Amino acid sequence: MKRIVVLVSGGGSNLQALIDAAARGDLAVEIALVVSNRKDAYALERAVHAGLPTLYFPLRGYADRERYDADLAARVSAAAPDLIVLAGWMHILSPAFLNHFPRKVINLHPALPGAFPGTHAIQRAFEAYQRGEIDYTGLIVHYVIPEVDAGEVIAQTVVPFEPDESLEDFERRMHRREHELIVRATGLALGIAEGFR
Ligand code: GAR
Numbered sequence: 001m002k003r004i005v006v007l008v009s010g011g012g013s014n015l016q017a018l019i020d021a022a023a024r025g026d027l028a029v030e031i032a033l034v035v036s037n038r039k040d041a042y043a044l045e046r047a048v049h050a051g052l053p054t055l056y057f058p059l060r061g062y063a064d065r066e067r068y069d070a071d072l073a074a075r076v077s078a079a080a081p082d083l084i085v086l087a088g089w090m091h092i093l094s095p096a097f098l099n100h101f102p103r104k105v106i107n108l109h110p111a112l113p114g115a116f117p118g119t120h121a122i123q124r125a126f127e128a129y130q131r132g133e134i135d136y137t138g139l140i141v142h143y144v145i146p147e148v149d150a151g152e153v154i155a156q157t158v159v160p161f162e163p164d165e166s167l168e169d170f171e172r173r174m175h176r177r178e179h180e181l182i183v184r185a186t187g188l189a190l191g192i193a194e195g196f197r
Helices: 013-024 042-049 065-077 121-130 167-190
Strands: 002-008 029-036 054-056 083-086 105-109 136-143 153-160
Touching: 002 013, 002 042, 002 167, 013 029, 013 042, 013 167, 029 042, 029 065, 042 054, 083 167, 105 167, 121 136, 121 167, 136 167, 153 167
Parallel strands: 002 029, 002 083, 029 054, 083 105
Antiparallel strands: 105 136, 136 153
């Protein structure tokens, strides 16, 4: 069974999608560790509820990010992952982390390649639609490089806007599509996508 480590910072709905897919047998992985950089991340509760090992690992107390990233890499390495999945992880990883795991770190970003990097991508795309600048957006899962929300794409989904949809409904629709994409892309990156029904 392939082992994944999932890094989270927030609500963890994408972590939940991975937990559920693994429990259903749709994704043949063991979630070896869930790491959060935020203590109050609901994702941690989801992990505990699923009986998964968790680690709260805050940046606070570190003089510099590179030292934090190197220590984080050591903790993640100890879980012997085949793949590291950033699922709403809101800390930019430097080469001090990434160099330990070549082509082993993937990230979910709620926009198409090159569009709306960083935070609040769903809201920013919605606002661009309202200004008449775009009529679709999308989602990617990509290999992580030092540049934020960039890197070779593993899987993507195009999501067209719908007239008169509220931001809340649009966000819900995007999240539903994310939950499918993260499971599929994790399987693809691990080379076990044929186990995906
Ligand atoms: C998701 O919408 C994910 O695409 C986004 O954070 C959210 C986490 O939700 N990631 C980024 O914006 C990365 N730049 P979750 O905690 O419910 O999985």
